Amino acid sequence: MDQSRREVILHVSDDPDDLQRALDAAAGLQATDLGVRVRVIVNGPALAGLTGTDAIEMPEHTQVAACNIGLERRGIDPDELRPEVQTVPSAVTTIVQAQLDGAAYIRI
Structure with missing residues (x-):
């Protein structure tokens, strides 16, 4: 794989609080060389962690x-997602x- 395209997928699906753990892990990965x-790909009950104004x-x-x-x-309108979320x-x-x-x- 081309070094410039190396990718890590962090999958969050169970608990909305796991989103912060994933972001912390992402920051740790970014701090390495x-x-x-x-x-960070989010589905399931964890999607609730992506709504709100913060x-x-x-x-x-x-x-x-x-x-x-x-x-x-889950009846969540994409407009309810925080602005940083795609x-x-x-x-x-x-x-x-991504794995393929x-x-x-x-x-x-």
Whole structure:
């Protein structure tokens, strides 16, 4: 895999409080010399951690994305997400595609 495209997926699905653990892990990864891009993919009950008016302190070079399928199932309007959060059509598909492209996967 091209060094400039190395990626780590942090998957958060169970507890909204796990979002902060994932962001802390992302910050720790960014503080190393690994040169990785980190994506936090959120689905399931953890999606509730992405709503609200407080800004998420996002580590540099980290993307946070919510699963559209999960949002729909939980009746969460994407407009309710914090502004830093992007959406993906499916968490499962996004994670599988990233792994097929060589990303490391960590479940939080």
